[in-house]
Amino acid sequence: MSSTLGQGLRVLNAYFKRSWNYVKDESVAAIKFDMSWKKEMPLFGCNSVEELEQFTVGSDADIGGLSEAYWGLTQDNTGLFWGNLSTEVPPGLRIERSGYAGIRSKERPLTLFSRPRFDTTLFRYLAIRAKGDTRQWFVNIQTDSLYPSYLYQHRLYFQRPGEWEVLMIPFRDFVLTSHGFVQKRQFPMERDKIKTVGFSLVRQPGDFALEVDWIKAMNTEKTFGDHDLLGPGEYLDENGIVRLLPPGETMESRFGDRIRFFDDKK
Numbered sequence: 001m002s003s004t005l006g007q008g009l010r011v012l013n014a015y016f017k018r019s020w021n022y023v024k025d026e027s028v029a030a031i032k033f034d035m036s037w038k039k040e041m042p043l044f045g046c047n048s049v050e051e052l053e054q055f056t057v058g059s060d061a062d063i064g065g066l067s068e069a070y071w072g073l074t075q076d077n078t079g080l081f082w083g084n085l086s087t088e089v090p091p092g093l094r095i096e097r098s099g100y101a102g103i104r105s106k107e108r109p110l111t112l113f114s115r116p117r118f119d120t121t122l123f124r125y126l127a128i129r130a131k132g133d134t135r136q137w138f139v140n141i142q143t144d145s146l147y148p149s150y151l152y153q154h155r156l157y158f159q160r161p162g163e164w165e166v167l168m169i170p171f172r173d174f175v176l177t178s179h180g181f182v183q184k185r186q187f188p189m190e191r192d193k194i195k196t197v198g199f200s201l202v203r204q205p206g207d208f209a210l211e212v213d214w215i216k217a218m219n220t221e222k223t224f225g226d227h228d229l230l231g232p233g234e235y236l237d238e239n240g241i242v243r244l245l246p247p248g249e250t251m252e253s254r255f256g257d258r259i260r261f262f263d264d265k266k
Contacts, residue, residue: 038219045214055079055106058100085201107196126171133210
């Protein structure tokens with residue numbers, strides 16, 4: 001009885017501690033109203049057992065399929081998602097096809113006020129440092145939605161299978177899907193309400209392996225969210241390509257009254 005009560009008090013204490021930290025962080029953010037440029041915002045590290053516990057594994061084995069999927073820590077302190085994908089449908093199983101494995105982050109712990117989400121609106125890219133194989137992977141983002149099956153997806157292409165790569169995918173390039181099908185009506189991703197990030201593999205039988213070091217939201221020196229940052233003498237042409245003014249030419253002489261300049265000293 002006493003042990004059960006003690007465990008309950010520890011859970012309750014952790015709950016209120018999360019709530020207090022959430023209020024503190026939100027209050028500081030509101031006071032600072034920090035909209036300044038930042039290079040990156042860490043989302044997930046995969047460098048310890050505790051960090052790996054932020055993720056959950058799923059596969060067709062959950063509904064009786066024959067695939068195997070595992071998630072563990074390597075000797076180099078990185079997360080490894082590996083296993084074997086089977087497209088075979090066991091006799092008597094009431095499904096038409098099989099062959100799925102995936103991993104995704106768990107939702108952030110509930111507080112007294114809400115369940116925190118990731119706000120990535122000030123960043124252009126989802127960046128992933130990973131080591132992949134030759135298979136066609138998907139990276140998945142789930143946001144708050146009335147439809148639980150809605151998932152934003154993008155292919156995860158590895159140029160050098162078996163080697164570490166940093167892959168940077170623009171958030172605006174993700175496609176809205178439901179149950180694996182691209183939706184005819186595409187809604188913009190609510191990037192301030194990101195719930196989970198994950199990876200998946202579908203209908204590619206055989207062994208697979210994906211090693212992950214970290215997941216971040218990132219900018220380059222030329223990006224600020226969906227805005228492009230231009231240096232002196234640079235401009236975007238009609239195709240959105242960055243160009244440099246020829247020597248001796250100015251913005252006024254090239255664009256005339258089509259461009260308006262704001263003097264922040266006035």
